Amino acid sequence: MVNLLALVPTILATAEGEEGHAVELVSGGVFADWAGIMLVLPFLAFAGIIFYGTRMKHLGAELAIGAMAVNLAWASVLFVSNMVEGIFHEFSVEIADIGVVGDHNLVFELGFIVDGLSIMMYWLVAFVSLLVFIYAVGYMHGDVRVTWFFASLSLFAGSMLVLVGAPNMVQLIIGWEGVGLASYLLIGHYWEEKENSAAAIKAFLTNKVADVGLVIGVIVLGITLGGFRFSTLNQAAADHAEGLAGVAVAAGFLLFIGAMGKSAQFPFHIWLPDAMAGPTPVSALMHAATMVTAGIYLMARTFPLYQNLAMDARDWMIPIGVITLFAMGLLALVADDIKKVLAYSTVSQLGYMMTAVAAGGYTAGLFHLFTHAFFKALLFLAAGSVIHAVHSNNMSDMGGLKKDMPYTYWTFVIGSLSLAGVIPLAGFWSKDEILATLNHEGYVAFMWVAVLGAFVTAFYMTRAVGLTFHGSYKGDGRPHESPKIMYVPLVALAVPSVVAGVFNIPGVSLGPIGNFTDWVGARVVAMGDHHPEAIEWNLAAYGLIAAIAGIALGWLLYGRDAETQQARDSFELPGLYPLLRHKYYIDDLVLAGLVNPIKGPIARATDWINTYVIDTIVNAVGFLTAAVGRLVYGGLDQRGIDAGFNALAGSAGEAGRALRLLQTGKVQQYAGAFVIGAVLLVAGFVIFT
Amino acid sequence: MILNQFLVLASLLFALGVYGLLARRNAVAVLLSVELMLAAVNINLVAFEATLRSTFATGQIFSIFVITVAAAEVGIGLGIVLMIFRNRTSGNVDELDLMKW
Numbered sequence: 001m002v003n004l005l006a007l008v009p010t011i012l013a014t015a016e017g018e019e020g021h022a023v024e025l026v027s028g029g030v031f032a033d034w035a036g037i038m039l040v041l042p043f044l045a046f047a048g049i050i051f052y053g054t055r056m057k058h059l060g061a062e063l064a065i066g067a068m069a070v071n072l073a074w075a076s077v078l079f080v081s082n083m084v085e086g087i088f089h090e091f092s093v094e095i096a097d098i099g100v101v102g103d104h105n106l107v108f109e110l111g112f113i114v115d116g117l118s119i120m121m122y123w124l125v126a127f128v129s130l131l132v133f134i135y136a137v138g139y140m141h142g143d144v145r146v147t148w149f150f151a152s153l154s155l156f157a158g159s160m161l162v163l164v165g166a167p168n169m170v171q172l173i174i175g176w177e178g179v180g181l182a183s184y185l186l187i188g189h190y191w192e193e194k195e196n197s198a199a200a201i202k203a204f205l206t207n208k209v210a211d212v213g214l215v216i217g218v219i220v221l222g223i224t225l226g227g228f229r230f231s232t233l234n235q236a237a238a239d240h241a242e243g244l245a246g247v248a249v250a251a252g253f254l255l256f257i258g259a260m261g262k263s264a265q266f267p268f269h270i271w272l273p274d275a276m277a278g279p280t281p282v283s284a285l286m287h288a289a290t291m292v293t294a295g296i297y298l299m300a301r302t303f304p305l306y307q308n309l310a311m312d313a314r315d316w317m318i319p320i321g322v323i324t325l326f327a328m329g330l331l332a333l334v335a336d337d338i339k340k341v342l343a344y345s346t347v348s349q350l351g352y353m354m355t356a357v358a359a360g361g362y363t364a365g366l367f368h369l370f371t372h373a374f375f376k377a378l379l380f381l382a383a384g385s386v387i388h389a390v391h392s393n394n395m396s397d398m399g400g401l402k403k404d405m406p407y408t409y410w411t412f413v414i415g416s417l418s419l420a421g422v423i424p425l426a427g428f429w430s431k432d433e434i435l436a437t438l439n440h441e442g443y444v445a446f447m448w449v450a451v452l453g454a455f456v457t458a459f460y461m462t463r464a465v466g467l468t469f470h471g472s473y474k475g476d477g478r479p480h481e482s483p484k485i486m487y488v489p490l491v492a493l494a495v496p497s498v499v500a501g502v503f504n505i506p507g508v509s510l511g512p513i514g515n516f517t518d519w520v521g522a523r524v525v526a527m528g529d530h531h532p533e534a535i536e537w538n539l540a541a542y543g544l545i546a547a548i549a550g551i552a553l554g555w556l557l558y559g560r561d562a563e564t565q566q567a568r569d570s571f572e573l574p575g576l577y578p579l580l581r582h583k584y585y586i587d588d589l590v591l592a593g594l595v596n597p598i599k600g601p602i603a604r605a606t607d608w609i610n611t612y613v614i615d616t617i618v619n620a621v622g623f624l625t626a627a628v629g630r631l632v633y634g635g636l637d638q639r640g641i642d643a644g645f646n647a648l649a650g651s652a653g654e655a656g657r658a659l660r661l662l663q664t665g666k667v668q669q670y671a672g673a674f675v676i677g678a679v680l681l682v683a684g685f686v687i688f689t
Numbered sequence: 690m691i692l693n694q695f696l697v698l699a700s701l702l703f704a705l706g707v708y709g710l711l712a713r714r715n716a717v718a719v720l721l722s723v724e725l726m727l728a729a730v731n732i733n734l735v736a737f738e739a740t741l742r743s744t745f746a747t748g749q750i751f752s753i754f755v756i757t758v759a760a761a762e763v764g765i766g767l768g769i770v771l772m773i774f775r776n777r778t779s780g781n782v783d784e785l786d787l788m789k790w
Contacts (some may be wrong), residue, residue: 665789667782668719672711 042158086522104226116522210261217254252310263295280384290375327353359439462554591604
């Protein structure tokens with residue numbers, strides 16, 4: 001097998017575009033050379049906050065925000081440069097030698113990759129994180145453990161940057177696990193309540209189960225290719241390398257299992273709604289730019305593998321994505337907790353992205369990720385603003401907030417419309433592209449499910465808007481608009497939620513900056529996905545009609561007069577309602593079928609081992625230590641060392657007692673001694689000379 | 690030889706001083722004995738100078754130094770003895786044990 005590493009150009013590369021013309025990629029200059037700084041800064045901020053945060057005015061938020069602001073500026077430069085000319089720059093430094101496996105010497109490398117995909121992610125993570133951090137200063141004001149909260153947020157964003165900047169799969173796993181750890185810390189931020197820490201554990205463990213797939217997949221690919229670099233993998237996939245072809249489907253599916261965990265695909269979605277236990281800024285960050293996008297990112301990063309070799313894995317991936325997008329959307333219909341509505345909505349939208357990427361829509365999936373990040377962060381932050389005012393997560397405690405919270409209301413409506421896919425907001429264009437991809441690739445049935453999903457999306461978002469902002473207020477006290485530091489980020493997110501769609505209207509290129517397709521297409525290996533040349537108005541009409549129908553129905557049921565709203569909200573379809581209310585019984589199934597049968601015996605076995613094995617060892621060690629101590633004290637110290645010192649001191653005393661008798665005090669005796677001495681000296685002098 | 694006679698005289702005088710220093714109990718007598726020893730040394734110095742004739746009359750000058758130092762020493766010594774007489778009503782050296790441990 002040829003050395004695949006040699007095939008990979010490191011600095012300057014050209015790639016075959018879809019139409020066959022070469023896409024020139026430039027190295028990107030100093031900002032690309034030093035892009036690794038973006039990966040390091042949040043960790044420096046993390047350390048700074050840990051050590052100095054409590055002494056600062058805003059308890060360390062300054063450092064987190066500062067680091068992210070630098071990152072955003074840096075990423076923006078790259079982002080704009082990449083619009084004009086595609087950038088590719090890869091940097092790796094060898095950290096350790098793993099050893100020889102088969103014909104290859106595997107090495108562990110760290111570094112960063114700067115290309116269209118990672119630049120988009122760098123920018124998105126920095127942009128959303130910065131706004132969320134600023135918002136969190138207001139939201140977390142006076143809360144518990146604020147310093148630790150911002151330290152964890154920095155860790156979270158930093159891990160995500162390490163993940164998206166990874167030039168090889170091992171570094172990706174490091175970032176992947178870092179994200180998992182930080183999410184665990186943040187979900188369990190209010191750990192005083194049992195269910196919050198349980199939610200954190202659930203998120204962590206569910207991810208861990210899925211991570212097994214990722215790790216095995218990476219090992220398989222690493223051994224097959226002789227290296228962990230994505231460039232190696234993608235080039236080999238594009239060349240239909242023989243060794244890779246044999247394992248591609250299995251490895252692709254294993255990677256997909258990992259992605260299912262992070263991106264909350266059915267049936268690994270169970271952790272995401274529970275992850276709402278964390279503070280709302282965490283939810284916004286987790287659902288928009290970091291964490292859940294990691295799985296989609298992985299699928300996009302390894303896209304050539306699925307496009308060229310692992311086609312069979314797609315037969316599983318697409319149905320899972322479609323189940324996720326539809327079934328999880330339905331769950332949002334019955335949730336009372338506003339954050340859970342948004343959480344199920346995220347799962348559903350992740351289903352869209354996964355379906356799109358799996359169906360061959362590299363750009364479509366990423367574009368939906370891009371637009372979704374804006375409006376989902378916006379919706380979560382707006383929901384946080386409402387929760388901040390009402391002091392409850394439940395929509396049954398809200399209602400009629402439209403007048404009291406104008407900024408929150410209008411930004412929430414913009415986010416909802418964008419999510420529902422109303423023309424010309426961002427969500428419409430990205431969802432339309434997914435429909436177009438499914439249609440073009442021949443998955444027409446799935447396309448219709450996606451259209452139905454759009455209807456459900458529009459419906460539950462209208463329900464959320466109606467229950468939260470219209471009708472009559474049902475909570476305690478009088479709600480008020482949030483402080484400026486909280487609604488300014490909302491407005492800042494509302495702008496791209498409206499306009500981000502123009503960057504990828506099919507067939508429209510924005511002069512010198514091209515469009516989103518070109519931006520994320522700036523990669524060494526051509527993606528070879530389909531781009532519609534013009535808007536397919538019939539598909540757009542399906543999506544739009546579904547959205548408008550959903551909004552209309554939602555408005556009819558939940559939007560109108562206050563008196564009947566409550567009665568309508570308690571309207572329950574027999575059969576379907578209990579099913580949805582219990583989340584299809586999946587959680588119960590997992591608990592009864594998987595967790596409890598394992599938990600009991602493991603607990604008992606651990607207890608037995610603890611009592612009989614570990615305790616015995618500990619006791620033996622303790623006994624041994626005490627015996628050695630006694631020996632050393634009694635034998636060595638008391639009888640050996642101490643005796644020696646006592647003898648020395650005693651002999652010195654005896655000598656002193658004997659010698660002091662010479663000091664009689666009689667002057668004449670001294671004089672006699674002088675004389676004798678002098679005589680002896682003189683005698684000696686006379687004799688020896 | 691005239692030098693030998695001076696040396697014999699000096700050694701006799703020195704021996705007498707040593708005897709007095711060691712044997713007499715009275716502190717004043719002990720001091721006198723020390724003066725005798727110093728006088729013996731002076732005789733030696735002057736005798737050698739008279740015989741050898743150095744350029745700068747070293748022996749004689751040195752003896753004058755000795756006499757000066759001896760005078761100072763006797764001044765201090767007698768002062769000490771006087772104080773001891775006053776405080777202890779006895780000038781006997783063997784009864785003094787102030788320097789004992």
